[in-house]
Amino acid sequence: MLPGLTARWQQIGNARLRHTGHTSLYARQMPLDPSFVGRSYPPTPAYLVGREKIREFAKAIGATDAAYHDPDAARALGYADVIAPPTFPTVVSFASNNAVVDDPDLAIDYSRVVHGDQRFQYTRPIVAGDELVGRQTIEEIISRGGHDFITTRTDITDSTGASVAIAWSKLVVRGEG
Amino acid sequence: MELPTKKYPVTRADLVRYAGASGDFNPIHWNERFATKVGLPGVIAHGMLTMALVGRAVTEWAGAPDAVLDFSVRFSRPVPVPDDESGTEIEVSAQVKSTTDEGHTVLAITAVCGGEKVLSQARATVRTSRLGK
Numbered sequence: 001m002l003p004g005l006t007a008r009w010q011q012i013g014n015a016r017l018r019h020t021g022h023t024s025l026y027a028r029q030m031p032l033d034p035s036f037v038g039r040s041y042p043p044t045p046a047y048l049v050g051r052e053k054i055r056e057f058a059k060a061i062g063a064t065d066a067a068y069h070d071p072d073a074a075r076a077l078g079y080a081d082v083i084a085p086p087t088f089p090t091v092v093s094f095a096s097n098n099a100v101v102d103d104p105d106l107a108i109d110y111s112r113v114v115h116g117d118q119r120f121q122y123t124r125p126i127v128a129g130d131e132l133v134g135r136q137t138i139e140e141i142i143s144r145g146g147h148d149f150i151t152t153r154t155d156i157t158d159s160t161g162a163s164v165a166i167a168w169s170k171l172v173v174r175g176e177g
Numbered sequence: 178m179e180l181p182t183k184k185y186p187v188t189r190a191d192l193v194r195y196a197g198a199s200g201d202f203n204p205i206h207w208n209e210r211f212a213t214k215v216g217l218p219g220v221i222a223h224g225m226l227t228m229a230l231v232g233r234a235v236t237e238w239a240g241a242p243d244a245v246l247d248f249s250v251r252f253s254r255p256v257p258v259p260d261d262e263s264g265t266e267i268e269v270s271a272q273v274k275s276t277t278d279e280g281h282t283v284l285a286i287t288a289v290c291g292g293e294k295v296l297s298q299a300r301a302t303v304r305t306s307r308l309g310k
Contacts, residue, residue: 053198060198061229062185065242077243086232086245090225091200115224117298119249125242168249 031143032150032173036106041099041136046159047092051128054084061085074127081128088126090118093154093167096134100152101171106138108150108173116149117170123163131159139168146175178273180284183234187222187256188264195226209260222256227267227295231288234269238284239303246281247302250288254295265290274300281305 051071058068063085066073074082101108126132133156140151154167192206201223204211212220228250236242258264267290274285286299 057198060191060194061226061233063229063233063236063242065236067242077241079243083243085229085242086236086248087225087229094200094225115252117249117251118225118228119247120245121247122245 031175032106032108032141032148034141034143036138037141039103039106039138041096041103044092044096044099044134044136046131046133047095049084049126049128049130049132051082053091054082054088054126054128057088057091058085061087071128079125079127083125083127086120086122086125089120089154089156089165089167092132092134092156093169096136096154097152097169099136100138100150108171112174114172114174115169116172117151117168119168121166123165126164130164132156132164133158140170148173148175180238180271180273182268182270183237185230185233185267185269186264187226187230187258187267188262189220189258189260191264192220192222192226192258195223195229199223199225201225217255218257220258220260222258222265222267224250224252227252227256227288230267231269231286231296231299232301234271235284235286235301235303238271239305241304244303244305245301246304248300250286250299251297252295253297254290254293256290256295267295271301277302 055069067077067083068085069082071081101110135155137153139153142149149170149172151168151170156165158164196202196206205217205221206223207220209220232248235245256265267288269288271284271286273282275283277283281302282305284301286301287294288296288299
């Protein structure tokens with residue numbers, strides 16, 4: 001049994017595999033190379049966090065706390081502008097993670113990828129006006145039961161270089177068959 | 178301590194809105210034809226939308242929008258969203274699991290959809306001066 005994945009997900013993965021087949025240029029037979037652990041990627045271009053983007057994100061998840069919408073409410077908590085809900089760093093880490101997923105040397109077949117785990121560790125909330133940069137590192141590669149598990153870490157920093165949050169994503173790359 | 182259960186409806190319109198807000202336009206989250214073709218029961222919710230709704234519950238329990246210090250989930254099962262007015266519903270509950278050396282509270286979270294757990298090992302560490310009040 002694939003840890004953390006239910007039989008239903010495995011069925012889905014198999015069906016996805018049948019559909020997409022070997023269309024990837026990088027379809028491979030071998031497990032992901034664990035020597036890629038520690039590899040890091042160039043920082044993403046700075047992402048300027050807009051007040052309306054935070055409001056849009058908060059609205060999309062139904063988060064009504066005034067600090068997400070009203071700059072005065074956020075200022076009352078000691079922030080310069082509206083703050084973002086806890087999973088907002090995904091806007092930066094999702095884009096940053098493409099560096100790994102698209103790395104031709106690593107050769108992940110994205111048609112086999114399922115999002116396994118996600119973690120965020122926060123130094124402070126993201127605030128409108130932040131200019132955020134993501135730096136991507138491969139932290140772990142495990143092959144087990146014919147599947148690969150790759151954990152990537154995104155260090156998200158502001159324009160002063162100070163840490164804002166760290167995001168970890170574990171992707172499951174399903175094996176053949 | 179058991180925290181009050183929260184229920185969040187999720188409709189197709191919510192998925193479209195979340196796709197735009199997050200930048201995740203994977204068609205399995207909005208295109209029935211594509212989702213079915215790749216073997217899904219139909220359009221499914223973004224895992225990160227489920228995590229966002231759990232984050233909403235956590236900040237509401239903590240009583241502060243900036244209370245979350247650490248937050249992790251494992252996506253164990255997909256959340257199918259039917260193409261009708263009511264969609265589906267995600268039910269989020271949590272128990273206080275422990276207190277850290279710094280005095281922060283660790284919550285063990287459960288998220289259920291259609292009677293099945295859709296997350297496993299979901300945890301949040303929060304500053305807790307106002308927890309449950």
